[in-house]
Amino acid sequence: MRTMSSGRLATLALLLLGLLFTLPAPAQEDDGLLPVTEAYRLSADVSTPGLLKLHWEIAPDYYLYRGRMKFKPADGVTLGEPTFPDGEKHHDEYLGDVEIYHHAIDASVPYTLPPGATRLRLGVQFQGCHEVDPKICYPPHTEQLDLPLPAVAATGNGSLGTALQQLGATRGGPGSDAPLPAEQAFRLEAVAQDRQHLLLRWTMPPGYYLYRDQTRLRLRDGGDLALAPQWPAGTRKDDPHFGSVIVYFDELDLPVTVTGDLGGRTRLALEASFQGCQDGGLCYPMMTRALEVDLGGSPATGTPTTTAPEAPPASATPGPLQTRLWLALLFALGGGLVLNLMPCVLPVLSIKAVGLLESGESPARARAHALAYTAGVLLSFVALGLGILALRSAGHALGWGTQLQQPLLVGVLALVMLAVGLSMSGLVQFGASLGNTGAGLATRGGMAGDFFTGVLAVVVASPCTAPFMGTALAYAFAAPALHALAVFVALGLGLALPFLLVGFVPALARRLPRPGRWMETLKQLLAFPMYLSAAWLAWVLANQRGADAVGLLLVAAVFLALALWWFERSRGRPGLVRAPVLLALLATVAPLYALAQLPPPLRAAQAETGTVPYSPEKLAELRAAGTPVFVDMTADWCVTCKANEHTVLDTAAFRALLERTGAVYMKGDWTDVNPTIAAFLEQYHSPGVPLYVVFPRGGGEGRKLPTVLTGSLVEQALTEAAR
Incomplete structure (x- = not known):
């Protein structure tokens, strides 16, 4: 027998539901259900010319489907694209992944009318469900609207009719200033x-x-x-x-x-x-x-x-290329240097600190360590720049740190942090670069370790944006290819500069402590920032793909620990004895593959207390109302964003400042791919997050704030915006 397709089954189920819901209204009332017009009270407003505003009041325990709303204009009426707010994510047994609304919803529909029309007539169709027992869905319901229009809106786009003739008459006769x-x-x-x-x-x-x-x-x-x-x-x-x-x-x-x-x-x-x-x-x-x-x-x-x-002319569209190349290179060098002090890079720098202390016994080794680490940093930045340029030329929207929008990469990076931490704790040894004080390891292993430490430093630096970096990266993302690569090289040079100076300036190298047994204790102590980094990445993954993703990551971490444990126990033994290491590594890959297939979790789009979720429509509405707005574009993987939130934005002083100035705090989350937020970043020539823009009460252009915030800076910006 042939089986019926899932699409036909869903259609049949909906038809059966439609027959069920055509029972008389008294049957619904016997079950305690409201009539559809009481469950969803619709009101309309046409006071704004050319724009129909709709409002639904939704009774408790009821919801409306966003995708089941339709508008059927009467003859001569032309409707534009309706605007809805973002709904709550919901998985429906029959309709699949949908958006729904609780409590209330406001929507708007632009329209045009034929000449001389004085009323707006259209049908509004919607459908909703009762979500507690008895759980039923109403059939699609249509309300016919017949709305009288204000005189100023009752004209069409062609001949302007009697209203225009009257307007001309009041100006001194027909045709004058018509x-x-x-x-x-x-x-x-x-x-x-x-x-x-x-x-x-x-x-x-x-x-x-x-x-x-x-x-x-x-x-x-x-x-x-x-x-x-x-x-x-x-x-x-x-x-x-x-x-x-x-x-x-x-x-x-x-x-x-x-x-x-x-x-x-x-x-x-x-x-x-x-x-x-x-x-x-x-x-x-x-x-x-x-x-x-x-x-x-x-x-x-x-x-x-x-x-x-x-x-x-070029000057008519101001943008990042108004910055000169030499200035962008200077900003990139300074930004890379300051990046060494940012919290995202500090865990990896702890690895490098051990390597520097080891190199104190020999100037030649100090130079070798510095050069290998610098080579890893520079080549990684060049590779990152080439990748960004290639994707940009193909039309992809890409910014600084957007690779961490990919859950698979977040999971792999968490396992790398775990493996490095286990090595620094002494449970497994990968090479001299991770702090082995024994003299028997080969020099080649140490240089390779330094090189890959530089690679890792660049990877983990991407969630951070240091001062000066914003201007340099914005220039690089818009500049010709050679100029852009020069900026990325300057960033890498700034990141590697402290270790180059220690390696090539003997006076600085002599200030390093002498190697000794104490270094093993220090190395083990510095493993804990690596474990904290792995825990932070697991938290990012939970926000991107939910608890299932964290569970898969933990399974992968167990198999990785098993592979490293057996690798250490089987040192010096025949190759067959070490075969379980490969099997354990393959077992590590399986949950990572499953993790990459997970969809984003279905969860209600709820705003944090005191914030408004970003949308271009809501921002335009607030600005039209003369409300100052503080826009915060952030991401869970952005360490600079979280530092700003902890020190400035999630404080009682900031909340009091919002209340005093009457400003609205609007927040956009770029943890996952979001074209709407990418467009806002592009508009303000921002290479990534964080991005903070303050819009003044009286209109005008938004003021872009630095990536690292202070309380006084935010207070000054909002006070000026509220004037």
Whole structure:
């Protein structure tokens, strides 16, 4: 017999559920269930021209599906892309992985109407479930909305009808200062400056303006691609509809960065929704224009415009390449030097400290140690730079530390830290570079150990961003290939510089303590920072892939310990006796493979107390309301982020500062891959996290703060933003 596919089974189950839920309402009431209109109370607001705002009040123990919401416009009504907040992750028995809402939800839908329309008519369909006994799901429910519109919004995009004639009459007769059709009042065109950078231009006659915070850009069939606009400074205006806002008169040139893998695309389907007004006159409803942008540079226009904009001069789009190469190299050298003091690098430096103490007995050995370690650091930075350049040229969004967004790498790095710690504790010996004070080990083993210590230092340095590094890395990620590689080499040179100086300056080497038996105790003591690093990486893994990932990592750690134990016991014995070492190592790989296949955990998207989860829509809403905002882009694997949180952001003083200034603390989590946060980082030319941006109350551009925070610095920035 043929078996029925899972897709058909799911469809059949939904049909059966639909038949079940068509029972009369009294049967539901007998079970204690609310009628659908009481379980989900829908209200609508059309006070904002061109934008329908919807609000659902959801009864306790009920939830709504995000993916089951649909909108069916009446004849002549055109709806834009609806905007929903992020929902809670939920695994549904029939629908699979979905997002749901509890308590309440606000959504918005842009719309346009035919000329002379005075009402907005559409159907709103939604579906939800009761999540405690009796657990049932309602069939899809549709409510028909018939909403009267404010006079200013009851006009279409073509002929403006009676309302415009009345407006013209109040200005001295028909035709005097009468508003233009929307296509003439707001001309939109776009051109690709290169494959990753677009330029959008709005052209308006004198006396017309465009709202910044009412402008939305999206890609049709964009996949993982994201758009990051770089808004220029506009004009502050006290608007009767939206309050204090930023607007643009005459002309707006908007650079837009495309982040993500473009692959073999030659064109982009862009959709722009926006709204504007005639100064002192009519405000137009929300408009949506579709553009096809040729990535080869041919212009695209929103109907009916035909003129392509000229590419602006380089100075019109400020970015990281305004930094000169010599200055970027200086910042990179300083950043690499300071990186030695950051907590992420200190565990590995403990290994190097033992090697330096060993080398105190011979200047030649000191130089050899320093050169081998420096070679490992420099080659690792060059390899990292080449990898970033290759992925960037392919259109991938990549930043400093993003390799730790990969759970497999986090797991492997945790095992490496464990193995190094076991070696420093004396349970297994890998070579002279790990602190073996015996004289019988070969020099080659010691140099190889120093080299790979340098490699490990670069790997574990990636979660940290030191002062000066941000500017240098931002330059490297945008610069030509040779300049970028020079910056990475300078970073490596700064990281290795202290050990080079000790190796080649005899006066410094003479200040090192003399080798002795005490070094074995020191080496064993320094193993504990390695164990702490492994524990920290396990915590990062738990946040990325849940408890199952930590369980698999612990199983891999047990097999690794078994392999190292047998390796040490079988020294000097025939090869067959050492075969179990290979079997144990293979057993270590199996849970790591399973770990790499784990999906992100299904968990509710809950904000920390006192914070708001980052989303571009919420940020625009807060800025439109005149609220100062402190945006914090962070990640669990970012040690600098955690240090800033401990010393500044997770303190009573910071919470009191937020209350005093009326600012909102908005937080974005980049622990896992997130194109929305990557677009924000790209917008502010940040190579990675942490990124802190303070947006002022009165509008204007956000102020980017240094990567290492102090309480006084944050207080000054928020106090100025609240004025």
